[in-house]
Each structure stands twice: as structure tokens, then as C-alpha cells.
Amino acid sequence: MVHTIWFVVLSAMLAGYAVLDGFDLGVGALHLLVGRNREERAHLIRTIGPVWNGNEVWLIAAGGAMVVAFPSVYAASFSGFYLALMLVLWLLILRGLSLEFRHQIDNALWHDAWDVVFSGSSILLALLFGVAFANVLRGVPLDAQGAFQGSFALMLNPFALLGGVLGVVTLAQHGASWLALKTNGELRDRARRYQRRLWGVTTAAIAAMVAASFVVRPDFTRNFLAAPWLSIVPALAIACVAALRLWMGRDDRRAFLASAGVVATLIGSAAAGLYPRLLPALPGSAHPGLDIYNAASPDGSLRIALGIYLVGMGIVVTYLWRIYRIWRDT
Amino acid sequence: MTSAVIAGRVQFAFTIMFHYLFPILTIGLGVLIGVLKSVEFFGGRTEYGHAARFWARIFAITFGAGVVTGIPMEFQFGTNWARFSHFAGPVVGQTLFMEGVFAFFAESSFLGVFLLGEGRVRPVVHWLSALMVGWGAVLSGYFIVATDAWMQHPVGYQIVGGRAELTSLWALLTNPYLRWQYPHVVAGSIVTGSMVMAGVGAYYLLSKRDEDFGRLSVRVGVIGGLLCSLTSLFPTGSFHAERVSRLQPAKTAAMEGLFETRRGAPMAISGMPDTDAKRLLDPILIPDALSYLMYGTASAPVTGLNDIPPDEQPPVELVYYAYHIMVGLGTIFIALFVLSALALWRGTLFTSKALLWALMLAMPFPYIANEAGWVVAEVGRQPWVVYGLLRTTAATSTNVSGGMTIFTLLGFMGLYLLVGALYTLVFLRIVLQGPNAATTEAHY
Numbered sequence: 001m002v003h004t005i006w007f008v009v010l011s012a013m014l015a016g017y018a019v020l021d022g023f024d025l026g027v028g029a030l031h032l033l034v035g036r037n038r039e040e041r042a043h044l045i046r047t048i049g050p051v052w053n054g055n056e057v058w059l060i061a062a063g064g065a066m067v068v069a070f071p072s073v074y075a076a077s078f079s080g081f082y083l084a085l086m087l088v089l090w091l092l093i094l095r096g097l098s099l100e101f102r103h104q105i106d107n108a109l110w111h112d113a114w115d116v117v118f119s120g121s122s123i124l125l126a127l128l129f130g131v132a133f134a135n136v137l138r139g140v141p142l143d144a145q146g147a148f149q150g151s152f153a154l155m156l157n158p159f160a161l162l163g164g165v166l167g168v169v170t171l172a173q174h175g176a177s178w179l180a181l182k183t184n185g186e187l188r189d190r191a192r193r194y195q196r197r198l199w200g201v202t203t204a205a206i207a208a209m210v211a212a213s214f215v216v217r218p219d220f221t222r223n224f225l226a227a228p229w230l231s232i233v234p235a236l237a238i239a240c241v242a243a244l245r246l247w248m249g250r251d252d253r254r255a256f257l258a259s260a261g262v263v264a265t266l267i268g269s270a271a272a273g274l275y276p277r278l279l280p281a282l283p284g285s286a287h288p289g290l291d292i293y294n295a296a297s298p299d300g301s302l303r304i305a306l307g308i309y310l311v312g313m314g315i316v317v318t319y320l321w322r323i324y325r326i327w328r329d330t
Numbered sequence: 331m332t333s334a335v336i337a338g339r340v341q342f343a344f345t346i347m348f349h350y351l352f353p354i355l356t357i358g359l360g361v362l363i364g365v366l367k368s369v370e371f372f373g374g375r376t377e378y379g380h381a382a383r384f385w386a387r388i389f390a391i392t393f394g395a396g397v398v399t400g401i402p403m404e405f406q407f408g409t410n411w412a413r414f415s416h417f418a419g420p421v422v423g424q425t426l427f428m429e430g431v432f433a434f435f436a437e438s439s440f441l442g443v444f445l446l447g448e449g450r451v452r453p454v455v456h457w458l459s460a461l462m463v464g465w466g467a468v469l470s471g472y473f474i475v476a477t478d479a480w481m482q483h484p485v486g487y488q489i490v491g492g493r494a495e496l497t498s499l500w501a502l503l504t505n506p507y508l509r510w511q512y513p514h515v516v517a518g519s520i521v522t523g524s525m526v527m528a529g530v531g532a533y534y535l536l537s538k539r540d541e542d543f544g545r546l547s548v549r550v551g552v553i554g555g556l557l558c559s560l561t562s563l564f565p566t567g568s569f570h571a572e573r574v575s576r577l578q579p580a581k582t583a584a585m586e587g588l589f590e591t592r593r594g595a596p597m598a599i600s601g602m603p604d605t606d607a608k609r610l611l612d613p614i615l616i617p618d619a620l621s622y623l624m625y626g627t628a629s630a631p632v633t634g635l636n637d638i639p640p641d642e643q644p645p646v647e648l649v650y651y652a653y654h655i656m657v658g659l660g661t662i663f664i665a666l667f668v669l670s671a672l673a674l675w676r677g678t679l680f681t682s683k684a685l686l687w688a689l690m691l692a693m694p695f696p697y698i699a700n701e702a703g704w705v706v707a708e709v710g711r712q713p714w715v716v717y718g719l720l721r722t723t724a725a726t727s728t729n730v731s732g733g734m735t736i737f738t739l740l741g742f743m744g745l746y747l748l749v750g751a752l753y754t755l756v757f758l759r760i761v762l763q764g765p766n767a768a769t770t771e772a773h774y
Contacts, residue, residue, distance in 0.1 A: 050442035053397060057434045063404050064427035071419025071493075078408025078415075079727035085409055086738045089402045093745055096398035097752060100391060104756045147412070149729045297420035298495035305424055308499075312431030323439050326451060 003292040006069040011271035015264045017058035024048040026175020028122020047182040068305045072295035080148040095121035130167020134160040139280035142287035166205040173198035177259035181252040230272045237265035333732030338410040341739040352396030358523020360464035367460040384765040412727035429473035437466025483507035510570035517562040522696035524555035529693035532686040543765040556667040575624040581710035584649040588634045595620040595632035644712040652705035659699035
């Protein structure tokens with residue numbers, strides 16, 4: 001039972017990260033397209049200024065949750081995808097630098113340079129997160145000890161590349177929804193235009209990803225057949241995609257919430273299909289795959305950490321809600 | 331030791347020592363900014379609020395650099411130290427997770443409110459957000475030091491199926507090792523924050539500009555520095571040293587360069603350990619002092635390195651020198667702050683060029699002292715990663731080679747050179763613009 005709760009908690013933390021840091025990554029992806037000059041670009045960055053750092057904390061907290069609950073998955077996936085993860089770290093560092101230091105010096109070339117770094121690192125991060133997401137769905141060649149040696153040839157398979165595309169377009173769309181909500185006038189018109197275009201691309205990418213999932217993981221429907229109520233998650237995803245179509249260009253607040261729903265339910269659907277697996281093995285592996293039982297911490301540790309989680313996140317969500325309200329009219 | 335172990339250790343040491351430069355200052359400044367804002371809020375002293383705004387700008391860039399260099403620390407547990415994560419994750423994961431949930435969210439979210447919210451939120455909320463930022467910094471340090479304390483002295487666990495399981499969260503959070511280690515770490519951080527505050531203030535006084543702000547910063551810095559440099563020595567430093575000597579005799583022997591087990595063991599003021607000849611070259615010793623510190627009596631025997639098996643000894647020279655650098659610098663800080671505080675009391679500090687120059691030039695040294703202290707703690711723990719339970723050589727990832735790590739280490743070196751250069755550039759720019767500069771662009 002406690003294993004299942006932790007699976008839900010970890011999925012929720014990752015979904016929280018994808019929704020929250022997702023929109024500021026998306027702002028970065030569209031930064032050079034929506035902002036046409038330095039003034040506009042500075043304005044776009046100001047919309048995420050007070051919140052991006054807090055959004056990134058979700059990644060750190062999700063990492064912490066994985067260490068404490070499923071240390072074997074943390075160990076296997078982080079060491080297996082060593083170079084890819086280091087690349088993620090370097091991009092996160094460059095992106096953080098661009099947001100921290102861009103506004104410190106009032107010089108046109110300085111701003112231009114950091115604008116490109118900000119946008120480039122955001123796009124690459126969205127791509128890498130999509131690739132990682134797809135590779136976890138697809139599985140990795142685990143050895144008998146439950147470890148594997150990642151390589152670019154292994155990671156950059158067609159399914160994973162599709163995942164990368166999905167990551168970029170979904171988060172760009174999410175970023176456009178944020179910008180439509182937080183800007184006015186010409187900037188908002190432009191953001192809405194990208195939002196509309198990206199809606200079609202995102203919908204197509206999601207459809208392609210779902211179709212490909214059935215090819216790569218023929219057993220993906222198993223959970224949904226065994227527990228039909230789980231289908232509510234993908235049904236919600238479809239509803240969110242439709243709601244986004246309905247509200248975008250009309251009600252930016254609801255459209256943004258729908259867009260957040262799309263991101264969250266995509267991760268939720270993947271989690272529902274994956275359960276109880278965390279890092280499946282590719283066919284022919286010497287290991288059956290890491291799941292919430294064989295990769296978990298001992299029960300005592302799980303229960304203590306769950307108590308911490310409930311108390312801690314209760315406090316966090318309370319003040320985050322209030323803080324987001326302070327920035328509501330920015 | 332394989333190249334994967336060596337490269338993993340060098341990469342971790344490099345990334346954590348570089349990272350730690352920033353939290354030292356955010357913990358110290360976080361507390362001091364909380365003090366400044368409280369003086370403004372309760373005493374109605376607007377100049378303190380004005381000073382808090384300036385120091386918040388320094389805090390913000392430091393926090394930003396700390397965040398971007400901090401994420402690689404957590405990641406490396408998984409990438410390079412997979413067997414450590416597997417073994418110790420169920421325990422150390424608790425404190426790492428708690429740092430994220432209890433401290434990091436608060437620090438980052440309230441920093442946004444503190445930096446950008448003035449005028450937008452009520453003064454009481456702005457004051458509270460300053461306190462939350464400082465509290466978040468101090469608390470985040472607590473969870474990290476608690477993680478380290480468990481690696482130094484494992485408590486509240488049992489071994490189940492070849493890995494550690496937490497049996498008592500309370501024991502983990504009240505580890506006896508932590509009791510003086512954590513206050514010592516916080517005191518060292520506040521010394522750093524105070525020295526930077528006093529040093530920047532001294533710069534303004536010596537340059538004869540923004541002198542009101544300069545006097546305020548020097549005053550707050552000298553008082554904070556005096557209190558915390560004394561606290562670093564006693565009680566936190568001396569009691570922690572006593573505790574280490576009981577729990578980790580090999581570390582203490584290396585710190586003191588003590589080779590022979592003896593009664594009336596001396597403390598080395600200076601000298602150079604010669605690990606081949608197994609003696610301390612050219613030493614200046616205080617007779618009996620080490621026995622007295624550890625057991626309260628000069629006749630107590632203290633174990634020397636000759637009686638500790640070589641495969642349970644840390645690298646002696648590094649631990650010995652790092653310890654002496656820390657203690658030597660700490661002593662100099664106490665002297666400098668005592669002299670400055672006396673001059674402040676007599677009203678001559680703000681015109682004393684010699685003391686102001688000394689305060690300004692002393693700014694880098696608390697960083698060195700803090701880093702040296704951690705070298706003692708971490709290198710002194712070797713060859714264990716979890717003391718007595720898991721050797722460092724058995725903690726690495728089996729699927730990451732030395733070559734891969736050296737490649738990423740070079741990448742970190744290049745990137746951190748950029749981080750360091752940018753941070754220094756912007757730090758100097760903020761100081762040169764001064765406390766009254768209208769920030770060219772609204773923050774962010």
C-alpha cells in the first residue's frame with residue numbers, strides 16, 4: 001500500500017515540476033519568437049521572474065523523493081544516463097545564469113547574448129526531458145544487478161526522439177498559454193497566435209506518441225483493462241486538450257489551467273500505464289525491470305518519509321498558493 | 331583505488347567546494363538581513379530597511395549562483411555514487427527530501443516576495459518574508475549538515491538486506507555528532523556574512539562615499555562578526571572537536587599530526603607531518619593540551635596514527651593542514667573583530683584607516699576558513715563514506731568509468747569558471763553602483 005502511495009506521490013511531484021517549470025521552459029522556447037526586441041524580451045522574462053526559481057525547486061524535491069523512496073531507481077537511472085544527465089545539469093546552470101545575470105548589466109550585446117542562451121537552453125531542456133520520459137516508457141537494458149550503461153545510440157531511438165518533439169511542443173504551447181495570460185496588447189496577440197498554432201502541433205504529437213506507445217510497449221493497455229476506472233486519466237487529458245481549444249483566445253486564465261491540465265494528465269496517463277513499474281527493462285534484459293517493490297526503500301523508511309511529505313507539502317502548498325496570488329496581477 | 335573512484339571524488343570535491351562558497355554567504359547574510367529588517371520594522375529605522383534592500387541584491391545573486399551549483403550535488407549521488415544511494419538512500423534521502431520540502435521551497439518563494447514585493451504587500455508581510463528567507467537558508471543548512479552528520483556517525487538505523495534502513499527519524503535529526511557541528515557551521519557562515527558586510531562598508535568609508543550606509547554596515551558586521559567568531563571557537567568549535575576525538579580517533583590524530591599513542595598528548599601549534607618517518611617535523615607543541623581537551627585530564631592516553639591500521643587512516647597531511655588553516659584564521663578573525671569592536675565602542679573605528687583596510691582585505695579569508703573546516707570533516711572521514719559502514723571505494727557507480735567522470739569534471743570546471751567570473755563581475759558592479767543607485771531595470 002505504502003509503495004503505491006509513493007508511486008502516486010512521485011508521479012505527482014514530477015507532474016508538479018512539469019506543470020510549473022514547464023511554463024517557464026516554454027516561455028524560454030518562445031522567447032526569441034514572441035519577444036521581437038530587447039524591451040519585449042525583458043518583459044517576457046519579468047513574467048517568470050518571481051517564480052522560476054521556486055518552480056525549479058520541484059525538481060530538487062522530486063529528486064529527493066526518489067532518493068528516499070526508490071533509491072535503486074535513482075541509482076540505476078542517474079548512473080545509466082550519466083552523460084545525458086550531466087548535459088541537463090549544464091543546461092540548467094546556463095539557463096539559471098541567463099535569468100540571474102541578464103538584467104544586471106545594461107548593455108545591448110549582453111542582453112542579446114543571454115536571450116539566446118536562455119532560449120536555447122530552455123528548448124534543449126524540454127527536448128531532453130521528453131527524451132528521458134520516452135526512454136522510461138520504453139525501458140532500458142538492465143543487467144542482473146539492475147544497472148545499465150546508457151549511450152547516445154540507446155537513448156536517441158525514434159520513439160525517444162518523438163518524445164523529445166512532444167516535450168518541446170507541449171511545453172512551448174504551455175509557455176504560450178502563460179504569456180497570453182500575463183501580457184497585454186501586441187505581445188498577447190502574438191502569444192495567442194503561437195498558442196493556436198502549437199495547439200494543433202501538440203495534439204498531433206500526443207496522438208503520435210500514444211500510437212507509438214502501443215507499438216513499443218504492447219502491454220501498455222494492461223492496467224487500463226484490469227482497472228477500467230484508470231481510463232479517467234487519459235479521458236481527462238482529452239478533455240483538457242478540448243477545453244484548451246475552446247478557451248484559448250477567449251479566456252486566458254481558463255486556457256492556461258487547461259494547458260496545465262494537459263501537461264499533468266499526460267504524465268498521469270503514462271504513470272497509470274506504467275504502474276507498478278518505474279524503470280522497465282527492454283526485452284532480453286537479465287533483470288525483470290525495476291518496480292515499486294524491488295526498487296523501494298525498506299517499509300519503515302517509506303512510512304517515515306510519507307509522514308514528512310504530507311506535513312511538508314501541506315505547508316508548502318498553502319504558502320505557494322498565497323504567493324502566486326501576490327503575483328496574480330503582474 | 332580505481333580511476334573511477336579518484337575521478338568521482340575529485341569531481342565531488344570540486345563541485346561541492348565551489349558550491350559551498352555561495353551558501354556560506356546566503357546563510358550569513360540571510361540572518362543579518364533578518365536583523366536589519368527587524369530593526370526597521372520594530373524600531374522604525376528606515377535606514378536599516380534601506381541597507382536591507384542593498385544586501386538583498388547581493389543575497390539574490392548569491393542565492394542564484396548557489397541554486398545552479400547546488401543541483402549537481404544531489405544529482406551526483408545518483409550519477410557517480412549509485413552504490414552509496416542504494417545503500418544509504420533510505421536514510422540520507424530523508425534529510426535531502428526534507429531540505430527540499432521544508433527549506434528550499436520557503437527560501438526561493440519568499441525571496442521573490444522579499445525582492446519584488448515591497449510596496450505590493452503590507453510591511454508586516456515584507457518583514458515576515460525576510461525572516462522566511464533567512465529561516466529557509468538556516469534550515470536548509472540544518473538538513474544538509476544532518477545528512478553529513480549521519481555519514482560521520484550513523485545513528486537511528488538498522489542494516490536490512492545489505493542496506494541501511496531508518497528506524498528513528500528523531501535520532502537522525504538529533505544525532506549527537508550534529509549538536510556542535512551544526513552551530514559551528516552556522517557561526518562560520520555568519521562570520522562570513524559579517525566580514526563581507528563590514529568589508530564592503532569599510533570600502534565605502536575609505537572611498538568617502540555613501541558613508542552613512544558604510545558606517546551602518548561596518549557596525550552591524552563588526553558586532554555580528556565578534557559574536558560569531560567567538561562562538562566559532564567556544565563553545566561550538568571546542569566541544570565539536572572533543573566529540574570528534576571520541577567518535578573518530580583517526581581524524582583527530584590526523585588533525586593534530588599525532589603519531590605516537592601517549593599520555594599527556596600535546597597539541598601542535600605548527601609543524602609539518604612526515605608520514606614516511608612518522609613524525610611531526612619542526613613542531614611547536616602545547617604539552618598535555620590534547621589529552622586535556624579530550625578527557626579533561628592530562629594523564630589520559632590518546633591514540634596516535636601508529637596504532638591505527640593504515641587502511642583506516644585518512645590522508646594525514648591534507649587533514650592536518652586544513653585543520654591548522656581553519657584554526658589559525660579563526661584566531662585572526664577573533665583578534666580583528668575584538669580590536670574593531672573596541673574601536674567601535676570608543677568611537678574611533680570609522681576613522682581608523684588601518685582597521686578599515688584590514689576589514690576590507692579580510693573578506694576572502696572566512697571563505698577559506700569555512701572550506702578548510704569541511705576538508706577536515708570530509709577528508710578526515712576517509713576511507714569511509716559512511717563511517718564504519720561503507721567504504722568510499724565501494725560506493726561508486728559501477729557503470730560510470732573514470733574517463734566519463736573526468737570529461738564531465740572538465741565541463742564543470744569550465745562552466746564554474748564562467749559562474750565565478752559572472753558572480754564576481756556583478757558583485758563588484760552592485761558594490762560600485764552603491765546603495766543609492768536606482769536599479770536600472772526593475773529586478774528581473
